[in-house]
Amino acid sequence: MRKDEPMTIVVAHRGASRQAPENTMEAFRLGVEAGADAIELDVHLTADGQLAVIHDDSLGRTTDRTGSVADLTMDEVRQADAGATFVRSGDSGYAFAGSGLRVPTLPEVLAWLPDGIGLVIELKARAAADAVVETVADHPVSRDGRLAVISFDEHAIERVRELNREVKTGYLLVPSQPVEPALVWATEHGHTGVFPWEGDLGLDPLPLMAQARIYGREIGCYVVNEPERMQHLAACGVWGFVTDVPDVARQALGR
Numbered sequence: 001m002r003k004d005e006p007m008t009i010v011v012a013h014r015g016a017s018r019q020a021p022e023n024t025m026e027a028f029r030l031g032v033e034a035g036a037d038a039i040e041l042d043v044h045l046t047a048d049g050q051l052a053v054i055h056d057d058s059l060g061r062t063t064d065r066t067g068s069v070a071d072l073t074m075d076e077v078r079q080a081d082a083g084a085t086f087v088r089s090g091d092s093g094y095a096f097a098g099s100g101l102r103v104p105t106l107p108e109v110l111a112w113l114p115d116g117i118g119l120v121i122e123l124k125a126r127a128a129a130d131a132v133v134e135t136v137a138d139h140p141v142s143r144d145g146r147l148a149v150i151s152f153d154e155h156a157i158e159r160v161r162e163l164n165r166e167v168k169t170g171y172l173l174v175p176s177q178p179v180e181p182a183l184v185w186a187t188e189h190g191h192t193g194v195f196p197w198e199g200d201l202g203l204d205p206l207p208l209m210a211q212a213r214i215y216g217r218e219i220g221c222y223v224v225n226e227p228e229r230m231q232h233l234a235a236c237g238v239w240g241f242v243t244d245v246p247d248v249a250r251q252a253l254g255r
Contacts, residue, residue, distance in 0.1 A: 008233065009240030010249040011120055012036035013223055014055060018244045021086035022062065023053050024101045028109065035250035038118030038146070040242050043106055045128040050074035051106035051135060057124065061085065063103065070125070078102045106132065110139050118146040120242075122172065126151075129159040133167065142167065150195055154185075161190060168192040170220065176200065179208055179219075186217055193218030193239060198229065205236045227252035 015027025016034050028039050042055040052069050054077075059065045063080035082103050083096030106121070113119060119141050123129055132149060136142045150170035151157050157169040171186045173179065173196040182194045193212065198221040201208060205219075212219045218239035224230050225245050230252040233241055243249045 006239075008238055008253065009037045009118065009220075010035065010246050010253070011038045011040045011118070011220070011240050011242045012246045013040050013242045013244050014042065015039060016244075016246060019088065021083045021096050021101055023055055023103070024082050025104055025108070025112065026083075026096070026101060028112070031246050032114055032117055034247035035255065036117070036246035038120055038240070039109075039113070040120040040122065041106075041109065042122045042124050043128050043132060044069040044125050045131060046074045046077060047071055048073040048075075049131065051128060051131050052077050053104045053106055053109060055124065059103075064097075070127075074105060106135050110136065110141070113139075113141055115140070116146075117141075118148070120148045120150060123149060123151040123153065123156040123160075126153050126156040126159065129156050130163065133160055133163040136167070137164070148192065154189075157191060158189065165190070170195050170218075172222075173197065173200065180211060183208070183212060183215060183217055183219075187215040191217075193220060195220045195222060195242075197222060198224050198233070198241065201233070201238075205233065205238065209237050224249075 012031030014022035016030035019030050020027040023041055031039055041053050043051045046052050058068050059080050063082050064084035065080035083099050083101035086096050141147045148168040148170055149160050150172050152172045160169050169191045171191055171194045173182050175197040179196050186194050220239045222242040224241040224243050230249050234253055
């Protein structure tokens with residue numbers, strides 16, 4: 001990385017998601033404790049218009065309940081045990097089951113977020129865009145430029161831009177989606193950058209990084225868990241990478 005470029009950001013993927021159940025307050029706390037520069041989380045809109053922090057559109061994979069988030073109230077979602085299905089490497093069972101972990105709301109996370117820590121919100125549902133923009137409007141993470149709202153859905157981030165052009169927005173790319181056309185689209189539509197799967201940056205990301213620099217855009221990527229790849233991407237000047245292991249990332253980058 002050139003000396004005049006900012007430091008590559010370490011983003012904890014759904015928190016420290018190898019150490020605690022993803023998208024829970026415990027995972028976020030551990031991500032910050034491990035030295036992450038920012039926390040990444042996912043949001044869905046509940047039946048009563050609240051922002052549930054959960055990756056899937058249903059409860060089944062990560063909790064002890066079933067049902068579509070969009071069909072449930074937040075109170076109903078919070079009845080689920082968000083630690084019920086998580087098995088940490090080396091554990092003999094479900095260490096977090098019955099520990100009181102619940103699916104948090106976005107306002108709950110914002111109220112907890114430590115000073116100086118960034119936040120990357122992935123919009124999983126287009127319908128959540130308006131509520132997210134309203135919720136973050138007066139929070140320091142937004143005012144200080146430490147917030148990014150990203151999505152695989154172009155319409156979702158377009159809606160965010162329509163509502164508040166001060167919020168940084170990023171276009172998430174599915175694996176194997178060509179990066180350069182997406183970079184052109186992001187530039188034409190005023191989005192901050194693109195976020196491809198890390199493998200799609202190739203063995204030599206420098207040509208893409210040079211293109212992004214010409215366009216005045218950023219490139220981040222997901223999900224990077226190997227120390228050597230972390231070091232390589234940082235040396236190439238990526239804005240940041242999402243990782244399940246922020247502690248490994250900090251060590252790999254010598255921080």
